[in-house]
Amino acid sequence: MLLCRASTASACSLALHDWQLKFFYKIPINAPFIPLSEIAVIQKQFNRAVTDRLFWAVKPGVLTPFNDFIISFIDGWVSKVKWIIVPNNKSVIKLARSFSNDENKPLIVGSDKNYLKIAVFLDANSNNNCCQIVLAQDSRIRCIFQDPNKPWAQEYSMESWFSLIFYRLPIPGYILSFSTYPIDGNRVALYEDHPLVETLLSKKMLMRRPDLVIDPYSFDFPDLPE
Amino acid sequence: MKKYVKILLLVFPCLLPFSLFGQPFGEADLERLIMNHPMMKNYDAKTGHFKNTPYELKNVADLKLENASMSSEIKEIESKELNNSVAAISSEIEDEDAFWDNVVSLGVRKYQLKYKIQKNENMIISDGKPGSEKLYPIIDNICNDIFVPMYDKNKVILNKQPRYLTKKPELNGKDLHAFWSRPDEKVLCDYLQYSSFIGLMFPSVDKTILFQKTSGDTK
Numbered sequence: 361m362l363l364c365r366a367s368t369a370s371a372c373s374l375a376l377h378d379w380q381l382k383f384f385y386k387i388p389i390n391a392p393f394i395p396l397s398e399i400a401v402i403q404k405q406f407n408r409a410v411t412d413r414l415f416w417a418v419k420p421g422v423l424t425p426f427n428d429f430i431i432s433f434i435d436g437w438v439s440k441v442k443w444i445i446v447p448n449n450k451s452v453i454k455l456a457r458s459f460s461n462d463e464n465k466p467l468i469v470g471s472d473k474n475y476l477k478i479a480v481f482l483d484a485n486s487n488n489n490c491c492q493i494v495l496a497q498d499s500r501i502r503c504i505f506q507d508p509n510k511p512w513a514q515e516y517s518m519e520s521w522f523s524l525i526f527y528r529l530p531i532p533g534y535i536l537s538f539s540t541y542p543i544d545g546n547r548v549a550l551y552e553d554h555p556l557v558e559t560l561l562s563k564k565m566l567m568r569r570p571d572l573v574i575d576p577y578s579f580d581f582p583d584l585p586e
Numbered sequence: 587m588k589k590y591v592k593i594l595l596l597v598f599p600c601l602l603p604f605s606l607f608g609q610p611f612g613e614a615d616l617e618r619l620i621m622n623h624p625m626m627k628n629y630d631a632k633t634g635h636f637k638n639t640p641y642e643l644k645n646v647a648d649l650k651l652e653n654a655s656m657s658s659e660i661k662e663i664e665s666k667e668l669n670n671s672v673a674a675i676s677s678e679i680e681d682e683d684a685f686w687d688n689v690v691s692l693g694v695r696k697y698q699l700k701y702k703i704q705k706n707e708n709m710i711i712s713d714g715k716p717g718s719e720k721l722y723p724i725i726d727n728i729c730n731d732i733f734v735p736m737y738d739k740n741k742v743i744l745n746k747q748p749r750y751l752t753k754k755p756e757l758n759g760k761d762l763h764a765f766w767s768r769p770d771e772k773v774l775c776d777y778l779q780y781s782s783f784i785g786l787m788f789p790s791v792d793k794t795i796l797f798q799k800t801s802g803d804t805k
Contacts, residue, residue, distance in 0.1 A: 451682055453674050502686065504674065511671035515689050
């Protein structure tokens, strides 16, 4: 799925949306559905493979049994190493110390304080016909790597998300874009229907973006509530 | 019934021009309002920037010095992070929460410093001039303070004419005032040639003048 990335030029960047939050729900979850944030922070710190084992300390979630399968679709060296899911009943520091005598030190990643945020936005510029559904995952991520030369311990509060933008119905033929964040630290459009966007713009069913308008939320959505 | 309609149709066109010309109007002296705005105390006319605001013109040497200092602080933070990481792995930590709090605060500080360094680098490239996006909020504030109290949907607000310079114009040695005392053709030609400067002769002309169209006017 992620290998089939759409062009980086965003179809929805042609339209000027005025996203109004219509529905929001936040629920605690055991584990992120897809460890996008975890992969992003590790790949930012290490641009090449530093180990062949990664211990992920997390409460097993709905999709954790399929973790290897899911992350195999993601680019980068982190998705190629073996992910070993361990329960997070002890701290990542203690977990890291248990490998002190190993010659091949693993990367230790802990994810907790996991939340799933579900948000629905309607575009006031299209008479609420254009809709965006956002699934965002919040996590506190703690990482430890016992590099003999440069050990690393860091904590991040990260958010990753998936966004589906469609016109009236979330069915094929009405979907404008499907995107995710972060992949290599960026938002990436996995699917975009340029002809559909152009058609809606020409029929004035979407508002065309003036060249001079710079809107920080133009490609994504307003900040989600805490 | 038809009679009343006819009367109404006859009266309505007569009332219409009066209602249009009856639109109330007010005057505003935008130049004076802007100059009296508190933010204008910070305005530096020489550089076109606002002091003590994000749109302040910075000294490039100071920016480079600041960046060197911040880079040095980042190295110190990275050294502390390394020591923390070594401590976390090699020895027992009594208070793990305090350890992670420290990790986070160091990380946040490092991020802030890197962000500031990048901002300074951008300003160094543009000779210390901040981006125009820093100017827009200042202009927005000034405009809001001036225009919002003045706004009246039922009134047309007319700006006063710009006040002209009080210095008597000397245009290529020609004294246009001479036209008033010596109405000969040559002076008149000079007067017309420099007609765009005529306003300079009338320093007090800053009143809005409205001309009402008379019934005889065709243009």
